Amino acid sequence: MMMANILEIKDLRIYYETKNGEVKAVDGVDMVIEKGTSVGLAGESGCGKTTLGLSFLKLLPTNGKIVSGSMIFDGEDIYAYDEKVFREDIRWAQISMIFQGAMNALNPVFKVEDQIAEAIKLHDKSKRKKERLEIARNLLRTVDIDPAMGSHYPHEFSGGMRQRAMIAMALACDPQLVIADEPTTALDVIVQKQLMDLLRRLKDEMNLSLVVISHDISVLAELCDYLNIMYAGRIVEWAEITEIFRNPQHHYTHGLISTFPTIEDEERLEKFIYIKGAPPNLLNPPSGCRFHPRCPAATDVCRQDPEPKMRLIGENHYVACHHPRGEEQ
Secondary structure, eight states, X not given: OOOOEEEEEEEEEEEEEETTEEEEEEEEEEEEXXXXXXXXXXXXXXXXXXXXXXXXXXXXXXXXXXXXXXXXETTEEGGGSOHHHHHHHTBTTTEEEEOSOHHHHSOTTSOHXXXXXXXXXXXXXXXXXXXXHHHHHHHHHHTTOOGGGGGXXXXXXXXXXHHHHHHHHHTTTOOSEEEEESTTTTOOHHHHHHHHHHHHHHHHHHTOEEEEEESOHHHHHXXXXXXXXXXXXXXXXXXXXXXXXXXXXXXXHHHHHHTSXXXXXXXXXXXXXXXXXXXXXXXXXXXXXXXXXXXXXOOHHHHSSSOOOOEEOSSSOEEOOSSOHHHHO
16 A cells, blocks of 8 residues: 655755855755655765755755755745744654754753743744643653653763654654754763664554664664665665665665675675775766766776666665666576
8 A cells, every 4th residue: 555755855955055155965856755664875084965964954054055856845845935834833742853963952951841941932832831841751751751751951861762752852843854964973882772672663653654774774774664875965765674775776875785784694704795985076076877886897988978868676675876786697
């Protein structure tokens, strides 16, 4: 049964104005998120993942601009809203975010429960302070924090507790879509596992749609139904998570997966595999396929315009590559 799309991005381009020129951080991205699903966004640092995540809430830095494209949320283009309407009706009320770096995302001079209650106050002025605090404490309980801890300050929380508090804040206004930007960064593996279990449980219990941004595809493998691979401002591959790991078609995707150690492949245990070279400078990206300077299968057609377009490989598996791995075999 086909599920309805909660969000559809079409040809989105986001550039940053710098003294050296325009940085093409997001350059022609298409993405679809179905209601109730979790979608991963993976790629190296600097590929545009966080810029794309911030664009969901129109929270770009002052030098960032949306050059073109649309973002259709629940049937409406959110970029058509003026800032006042978007702030009151969409941001946090319908789409919220778990920001990267919970260590710094909470205000150190306010109690944790007051910070969660503040988000509720901004979007539901009918609730009194006592009601807002009660909701905040219940949200802390939902993310497995003792509600009594709500009266504490962020510095009194551990790293894992602060990340859970950020999740509680993201859920404060009962949103439909939550963006999680590197939700397990700087946490030990045990706490990472606990947070991934928590996010999965909350997604199912609250019927959330979830976008998880990470450079760690092992985290995305645990959390996501679908995976988008991003490289140099573009989506280069998209498929169900198991299909991506079983049958990566883009050479960059294959490289990402190969860099992670496995206890089953003796050859990979003995030899460290990595992607040669470095990501391109997005002030002046290479022509044609942006991965071609690092790609072992690149040919002249890869080095020339036009750039490869997304095409269907197999069932519900899309790749932007002139020479996908499946056609080499």
